[in-house]
Amino acid sequence: MxxxxxxxxxxxxxxxxxxxxxxxxxxxxxxxxxxxxxxxxxxxxxxxxxxxxxxxxxxxxxxxxxxxxxxxxxxxxxxxxxxxxxxxxxxxxxxxxxxxxxxxxxxxxxxxxxxxxxxxxxxxxxxxxxxxxxxxxxxxxxxxxxxxxxxxxxxxxxxDENLLDGVTALSGSGPAYFYYIVDAMIKAGTEMGIEENLSKLFVSQTMLGAYHLINNSDKNLEELIQDVASKGGTTEAALKTFDDNRLKEILKEGILAAEKRAQELNN
Structure with a gap:
């Protein structure tokens, strides 16, 4: 060829x-x-x-x-x-x-x-x-x-070709969403006094480990979350703040905005 x-x-x-x-x-x-x-x-x-x-x-x-x-x-x-x-x-x-x-x-x-x-x-x-x-x-x-x-x-x-705009928003643009979240986590680490490179190591290895758990565990995402978020613990405090500020909804809105932009590019 x-x-x-x-x-x-x-x-x-x-x-x-x-x-x-x-x-x-x-x-x-x-x-x-x-x-x-x-x-x-x-x-x-x-x-x-x-x-x-x-x-x-x-x-x-x-x-x-x-x-x-x-x-x-x-x-x-x-x-x-x-x-x-x-x-x-x-x-x-x-x-x-x-x-x-x-x-x-x-x-x-x-x-x-x-x-x-x-x-x-x-x-x-x-x-x-x-x-x-x-x-x-x-x-x-x-x-x-x-x-x-x-x-x-x-x-x-x-x-269905129409799904490709969703793929564009989900996986085509997707790496940038993870970089965005990782950047926020690293900056939170530095605010807590952890040196930036060390903070990056903790966050990137955590992301890698979480990826492998998603791929290798029989549990769904909600169950994996609950495995970490014990009642009254530190993870629950973070998740409550995320929910109170509509983080999940904001992320979904952003991805749907990316799909809309993909559709606009055709015009």
Missing amino acids: KIAVLGAGKMGISFSKSFLKYDLIKQENLQLITRNKNNISAISQEFPRVQVLAFDEVSTIDADLVIIAVKPQDFAFVAENLTFKFKENQLLLSIMAGISIEKIQNLLHHKAVVRAMPNSPSLLGMGITGYTSAPGISFTQLIQIERLLNSTGRSVYLE
Whole structure:
């Protein structure tokens, strides 16, 4: 398989590294296309046998799969300024937040589109990606796509494309929510007199341990919470403050706001 990445930014580069790491493609069969000519030299040093081109220098793409990895806000501009046409047998994989399959098809004049929503832990091969496809994409093609996506972590196929905006809000944006909470916990630690690096160690290891308990325990989340929150204890005092200030509702409202923004990006 030959792959071209249109939009060689962080996520496009990350995907390329994962494909190469697991020998899913050879460098000679990879083409990276960037809108920023200043990045060509650095990308070429990182991928010495990969063809790296500026967006306005591309006259044709011979790849079997073209990954559309531009920012969603830039997609309309990119689509209007393409200097080439996609070939009928090429498959397009979009990893842009919010941009629907129908809009991609209309602006790129191409029907064979798969839409995916990865998240930033894909940079470490620990991401999760929801994906769906236009009608007419074969089972064999979807298996190929899944194999590529799984090199960056895990993937889940969704029959309903509308759910992808929810996936964007939940897991696409999700890492930032955890960073936000972790940052608040670390700052609480420093206010209590714990040195920042030590506070970060306590919080990050606590988060890691909690993650493994969620994945390995037969108990549901409410039961896990109750295991820690003994009656009249310190955890109960914290949880009461969270509830009194509607923390859970505020978090849900924020995630729903992210979903709404994902829907707006399509317009």
